Amino acid sequence: MAQREIEKAGIPTIIIAALPPVVKQQGSPRYVAPRVPMGANAGAPNDKAMQTAILKDTLNCLMEFDHFGQNKPLPYEYKHN
Amino acid sequence: MQSQLTTVPGMRSEVFAPTTPPPVWTPVTKPLRESRVAFATAGGIHLKSQVPFNPAGDFSIREIPSDTPSSELMVTHGGYDNSDVNKDVNAMLPIDRLRELAAEGYIGSLAPVLVGFMGGGGNVEKFRNETGPSIARIFKNEEVDLVVLTAG
Numbered sequence: 001m002a003q004r005e006i007e008k009a010g011i012p013t014i015i016i017a018a019l020p021p022v023v024k025q026q027g028s029p030r031y032v033a034p035r036v037p038m039g040a041n042a043g044a045p046n047d048k049a050m051q052t053a054i055l056k057d058t059l060n061c062l063m064e065f066d067h068f069g070q071n072k073p074l075p076y077e078y079k080h081n
Numbered sequence: 082m083q084s085q086l087t088t089v090p091g092m093r094s095e096v097f098a099p100t101t102p103p104p105v106w107t108p109v110t111k112p113l114r115e116s117r118v119a120f121a122t123a124g125g126i127h128l129k130s131q132v133p134f135n136p137a138g139d140f141s142i143r144e145i146p147s148d149t150p151s152s153e154l155m156v157t158h159g160g161y162d163n164s165d166v167n168k169d170v171n172a173m174l175p176i177d178r179l180r181e182l183a184a185e186g187y188i189g190s191l192a193p194v195l196v197g198f199m200g201g202g203g204n205v206e207k208f209r210n211e212t213g214p215s216i217a218r219i220f221k222n223e224e225v226d227l228v229v230l231t232a233g
Contacts, residue, residue: 001205002121002198005213006228007105009221011119013228023233027102031233038161039124041231042178045169051178056187058229059113068104080162 003028014062016041016054020071030065032058034074044078109227111189116226118183119192121216123200123232124166124173125158133157134199140207142216143197151177160201173231192223200232 003013007029017023018041020033034054036043043051057074125134127143134141136159145154154174156166165172174197183191196216200208220228 001208002123002200002213002216003228003230003232004102004105005209006121006217006220007107009214009217010107011217011220011225011228012107012109013230015230015232017233019233025099025101026233027105028233029105037165038233039163040165040172041124041233042172042175045165045172048171048178051171051175052181055175055178055182055229059118059182059188059227062227062229063109063113068106080164 001026012062014058014065016058020073024069024071027069028071029068030062031071032061032074033071035077037078037080040078040080043076047078050076050078111226113188113227114186115189117190117192117224118179118188119195119220119223119225119228120174120176120179121196121198121220121228121230122174123198123230124161125156125199126154126166126170126174126197127157129153129155136160136199138202138204139199140204140212141198142212142219144219145174145176145195145197147176147179147191147193147195149176158199158201160199189226192220192225194219194223196220 018038
């Protein structure tokens with residue numbers, strides 16, 4: 001929802017979502033979805049390599065996506081416990 | 082053209098039917114290495130020195146200077162398991178990773194102020210009409226080119 005307001009104000013945006021169906025329903029213009037639980041959207045805690053990879057992939061998707069609602073699952077997986 | 086499903090104008094389902102809002106889109110115009118990047122998280126991240134969010138519902142925002150050490154950040158959010166963020170705030174607001182990407186030139190620069198808020202419910206109208214636009218205003222003033230968020 002905040003994403004849409006930033007996009008409306010003229011800045012391109014992308015969400016890293018743990019619950020992609022939710023952000024889709026709310027009208028997210030662009031989103032990516034690593035396989036992570038809510039609260040570790042940007043990657044597993046203390047896993048610098050995963051966090052860097054998710055952030056770089058997200059930024060690259062932001063550059064490449066060319067239509068509203070475009071999204072991509074990201075190939076990183078983390079589970080609690 | 083929508084086909085005529087009813088003869089009563091404006092009639093709506095008596096069952097709540099969620100609808101997806103209309104498209105919003107701003108095209109990217111600059112390469113990453115020339116772009117100023119900002120970050121916003123709905124994960125309830127704030128400075129330890131700031132007033133915590135109200136876990137029962139809070140539409141206010143916290144400005145987080147992008148040079149803040151990650152050790153000075155914390156989470157207040159009643160809507161998800163905070164254990165990963167308590168171990169490493171970068172799991173939700175990857176502030177250390179963003180500084181590294183700026184230092185290596187992968188992105189042009191990091192915006193001076195990032196934003197934390199507490200998503201996941203609360204007053205939808207307030208989020209749409211106040212929270213969202215005030216975050217957008219901060220980033221417009223900072224002349225931000227791209228925004229990444231963690232939410233949902």
